[in-house]
Amino acid sequence: MYNGGSILAGLVVFLGLVTIPLWFNAGVKAYTQPQVKLPAKEKECIESKEFMRKEHMELLNQWRDWALRDGKRTYVNAKGKEFTISLQNTCMKCHDNKAEFCDKCHNDQAVSPYCWDCHTQPEGLKK
Amino acid sequence: MNQSRRHFLKFAGLTAVGLCAGASGVLASSGGGSPVKPNKETLHATQWAMVIDTRKLNTDEAIAPLAAACHALHNVPDVPNKQNVKWLWSASMEEAFPDFPNKYQSPEVEHRRVMLLCNHCENPPCVRVCPTKATFKRPDGIVTMDYHRCIGCRYCMAGCPFGARSFNFGEPREHLDLTKLNKEYPTRMRGVVEKCTFCVERLEVGKLPACVEASNGAVHFGDLSDENSPARKALRENYTIRRKPSLGTEPSVYYII
Amino acid sequence: MLERALKGSPRYYGWLALLLVIIAGCGTAYIYQLVNGLKITGMSRDVSWGFYIAQFTYLVGLAASGVMIVLPYYFHHYKKFKHMVIFGEFMAIGAVVMCLGFIVVDIGQPQRMLNVLLHPTPNSILFWDMVVLNGYLLLNIVAGWVSLETDRLRLPHPSWLKPVVYVSIIWAFSIHTVTAFLYQGLPGRHYWLTAILAARFLASAFCSGPAILMLVMLITERVTTFKMPKDGIKTLAKIITYAMCVNIFFFLLEVFTAFYSNIPGHMHSIAYLFVGAHGHTELVPWMWTFAILAVASLALLVPPQLRDNHKLLPFSLAILVVATWIDKGLGLLIGGFNPNPFEQISPYWPTGPELMVSLMVYATGALVVTILFKIATDVKAEMGVAQKLPCGCSSEDGCKCAGEAEAA
Numbered sequence: 001m002y003n004g005g006s007i008l009a010g011l012v013v014f015l016g017l018v019t020i021p022l023w024f025n026a027g028v029k030a031y032t033q034p035q036v037k038l039p040a041k042e043k044e045c046i047e048s049k050e051f052m053r054k055e056h057m058e059l060l061n062q063w064r065d066w067a068l069r070d071g072k073r074t075y076v077n078a079k080g081k082e083f084t085i086s087l088q089n090t091c092m093k094c095h096d097n098k099a100e101f102c103d104k105c106h107n108d109q110a111v112s113p114y115c116w117d118c119h120t121q122p123e124g125l126k127k
Numbered sequence: 128m129n130q131s132r133r134h135f136l137k138f139a140g141l142t143a144v145g146l147c148a149g150a151s152g153v154l155a156s157s158g159g160g161s162p163v164k165p166n167k168e169t170l171h172a173t174q175w176a177m178v179i180d181t182r183k184l185n186t187d188e189a190i191a192p193l194a195a196a197c198h199a200l201h202n203v204p205d206v207p208n209k210q211n212v213k214w215l216w217s218a219s220m221e222e223a224f225p226d227f228p229n230k231y232q233s234p235e236v237e238h239r240r241v242m243l244l245c246n247h248c249e250n251p252p253c254v255r256v257c258p259t260k261a262t263f264k265r266p267d268g269i270v271t272m273d274y275h276r277c278i279g280c281r282y283c284m285a286g287c288p289f290g291a292r293s294f295n296f297g298e299p300r301e302h303l304d305l306t307k308l309n310k311e312y313p314t315r316m317r318g319v320v321e322k323c324t325f326c327v328e329r330l331e332v333g334k335l336p337a338c339v340e341a342s343n344g345a346v347h348f349g350d351l352s353d354e355n356s357p358a359r360k361a362l363r364e365n366y367t368i369r370r371k372p373s374l375g376t377e378p379s380v381y382y383i384i
Numbered sequence: 385m386l387e388r389a390l391k392g393s394p395r396y397y398g399w400l401a402l403l404l405v406i407i408a409g410c411g412t413a414y415i416y417q418l419v420n421g422l423k424i425t426g427m428s429r430d431v432s433w434g435f436y437i438a439q440f441t442y443l444v445g446l447a448a449s450g451v452m453i454v455l456p457y458y459f460h461h462y463k464k465f466k467h468m469v470i471f472g473e474f475m476a477i478g479a480v481v482m483c484l485g486f487i488v489v490d491i492g493q494p495q496r497m498l499n500v501l502l503h504p505t506p507n508s509i510l511f512w513d514m515v516v517l518n519g520y521l522l523l524n525i526v527a528g529w530v531s532l533e534t535d536r537l538r539l540p541h542p543s544w545l546k547p548v549v550y551v552s553i554i555w556a557f558s559i560h561t562v563t564a565f566l567y568q569g570l571p572g573r574h575y576w577l578t579a580i581l582a583a584r585f586l587a588s589a590f591c592s593g594p595a596i597l598m599l600v601m602l603i604t605e606r607v608t609t610f611k612m613p614k615d616g617i618k619t620l621a622k623i624i625t626y627a628m629c630v631n632i633f634f635f636l637l638e639v640f641t642a643f644y645s646n647i648p649g650h651m652h653s654i655a656y657l658f659v660g661a662h663g664h665t666e667l668v669p670w671m672w673t674f675a676i677l678a679v680a681s682l683a684l685l686v687p688p689q690l691r692d693n694h695k696l697l698p699f700s701l702a703i704l705v706v707a708t709w710i711d712k713g714l715g716l717l718i719g720g721f722n723p724n725p726f727e728q729i730s731p732y733w734p735t736g737p738e739l740m741v742s743l744m745v746y747a748t749g750a751l752v753v754t755i756l757f758k759i760a761t762d763v764k765a766e767m768g769v770a771q772k773l774p775c776g777c778s779s780e781d782g783c784k785c786a787g788e789a790e791a792a
Contacts, residue, residue: 064273064275066163068271068273068275069263069273070163071165071169071265071266071267071327071331072163072164072165073163073165073166073169073331074163074164074165074166074167075162075163076162076163076164077162084166085163088310088311088312088313089311114316117316117317118274118313118314118315118316119313120308120310120313120314122310124305124306124308124310125300125305125308126305208428209428209429209430209730210423210427210428210429211429213429218726221727222726222727222728223726225726225727252570252571255507255508256508256509256510256569256570257505257508258499258500258505258508258510258511258514259496259499259500259502259503259505260503260505261499276496276499276503277492277493277496278491278492278493278494278496278497278499278500279422279491279492279493279496280487280490280491280492280510281432281433281490281491281492282508282510282566284429284432285432285433285567285570285573285720285721286570286571287572287725288570288571288572288573288725289572289725290429290430290724290725290726293429294422294429294432294492295421295492296421296422296423296425296427296492297420297421297422297423298420298421317421317492318421318422318491318492318493319492319493320492371572374571374572375571376571
């Protein structure tokens with residue numbers, strides 16, 4: 001093998017770099033699911049907990065298009081119950097704490113949806 | 128149950144994508160079994176139109192409360208320079224109607240101030256030029272915007288011959304009093320265009336636009352295709368003009384002179 | 385072939401390093417813009433496109449200009465351009481890269497750029513501009529690279545290459561036509577609302593583009609062994625001269641139509657640019673500089689004895705480039721937005737950060753052009769074509785010293 005030493009050294013450096021996430025998290029205690037604060041007054045969301053957990057981002061995308069683009073602002077859920085399509089005025093009226101609800105999971109998953117660049121969080125905005 | 132519902136939503140989503148891609152503009156959820164529908168209270172029209180009485184509404188002092196109502200309701204920032212954002216504002220006759228420079232006019236008419244806003248053209252150039260359909264025309268004639276989709280290319284601003292569009296050059300929240308926000312309505316983000324929407328969110332809960340409500344009867348609003356609507360009545364009974372009619376955009380905002 | 389870009393003289397490396405330093409340095413201005421938004425620019429409600437889009441428009445012309453070498457060679461078998469074609473194609477690649485760069489730095493939400501593809505909108509000219517520019521980039525990469533590679537291997541060009549080149553020739557006209565359509569289809573913007581705008585764009589592109597190309601190639605001659613055939617230079621200068629004549633003629637057509645018809649909207653923009661309006665005269669000195677330099681460039685290019693003077697030619701071309709840049713890179717945008725829809729004047733001037741971001745994009749283009757020209761000149765040198773001879777001729781000129789050089 002030509003330049004065997006350099007190739008092997010390069011491989012070691014490469015492997016070290018790609019496995020950084022493993023080294024970085026070695027010794028950190030096991031993952032625990034974040035505990036989000038659920039609304040005190042309301043027990044049922046617009047759809048089942050499992051559905052919302054998995055699909056809320058899809059649902060919000062569709063809500064956005066239905067309300068804004070199609071002018072259809074009433075959502076009928078699986079049980080036939082009607083809701084006004086609005087992130088600020090429906091979702092966040094029950095989930096009245098963004099920090100304790102949205103952020104907990106989003107921060108945990110390292111996602112930063114841009115909803116709050118425009119929509120106002122129920123806690124209000126600080127200067 | 129959840130599984131099938133999920134499939135249904137996915138299918139509905141695909142349908143929405145497919146229909147958005149077509150030029151038809153058919154509502155995404157048409158096709159039966161839809162989980163969405165318009166609000167019960169929604170006011171319907173084939174072409175919303177506004178008739179502004181410049182005999183009654185013709186000073187900065189009279190127009191200011193209308194602009195204030197609109198801007199407060201929609202969290203419109205007040206940027207103190209040439210990059211400002213305006214949904215509704217006041218201008219001179221000369222600025223509003225540059226095609227009518229008659230000499231020796233009645234000084235009273237010549238010195239009127241005119242309320243300006245988006246014209247919600249029947250044939251809107253801003254919709255024609257938008258490369259992402261972020262600006263679109265609804266079936267009720269309202270030209271509105273999807274701020275989530277706007278890429279901030281500002282082609283619509285070059286396309287609009289009425290200067291009705293504003294771009295958020297900076298962060299709009301820097302120029303809003305955050306303690307006085309209307310919490311029912313979002314702000315916008317930096318890098319998107321915005322403009323008057325004929326208060327589409329109010330029409331959908333059965334209310335008239337905020338400026339119409341604040342105008343004490345100086346602004347008429349209604350369906351252009353309904354001869355009994357307040358707009359048609361005002362058009363029938365008065366002499367009206369529109370801004371730059373020769374450009375063929377067919378504005379839906381009329382001015383009683 | 386790409387490895388040739390890695391082996392160069394210290395001067396070549398120094399130049400690349402300088403460009404990288406400029407890109408990184410001015411990149412900080414772009415980061416500043418990303419953090420703060422386009423408020424750091426001089427643009428406003430009224431002048432909502434500024435320096436970036438103006439540079440974009442000017443550079444689409446540069447991208448289209450390579451066709452002034454490619455077309456005579458492929459359509460008319462003009463052999464003197466044989467070894468210049470590759471430079472036209474490579475310059476087009478650099479120019480399109482800069483065009484795309486200027487679009488990216490101009491938009492408010494660059495991370496949403498792909499919405500143009502996710503929600504394709506054929507009624508928007510911007511959609512078509514995206515299609516033609518990216519298509520042109522691809523065509524030139526394929527045509528340029530494959531022809532150079534097969535030349536290097538001394539093989540005949542693959543048979544599919546010719547159709548690709550033919551398409552790219554037609555395509556070159558399309559990119560600047562579509563770019564003109566961006567402007568000329570807008571109601572109420574009188575300065576742009578003219579059927580001749582696309583023709584004006586092409587005329588201005590076909591003089592300014594080849595002029596920039598020729599200047600860059602003259603620099604290339606000084607730093608490499610590459611040498612253009614004298615007749616090639618002569619012909620290209622003639623093409624530039626004709627295009628500049630047409631360009632000025634078209635501009636005068638605009639002036640006639642506006643002022644003889646006496647329609648206010650048509651006169652206002654031109655009046656604002658050349659004499660000022662409502663007390664605003666920001667662009668007047670610039671536009672008269674354009675007028676004087678345009679006439680000067682024609683005076684230096686039209687007489688054959690001046691045009692064929694190789695000492696004078698670079699200056700004539702530089703004057704032409706400055707003149708066309710003021711017309712298209714400055715006056716076109718600001719004059720198009722002024723007077724605004726309220727018949728008022730809203731002055732615009734680019735800010736420091738705006739100019740730095742522009743410099744970043746220009747340096748990126750220069751980097752791409754440098755690397756591509758380095759590869760092309762290396763291949764030409766290896767093949768011994770279009771090389772400088774001791775007597776100053778090009779090996780393609782058929783000078784007497786060619787035989788001497790071979791004998792020696």
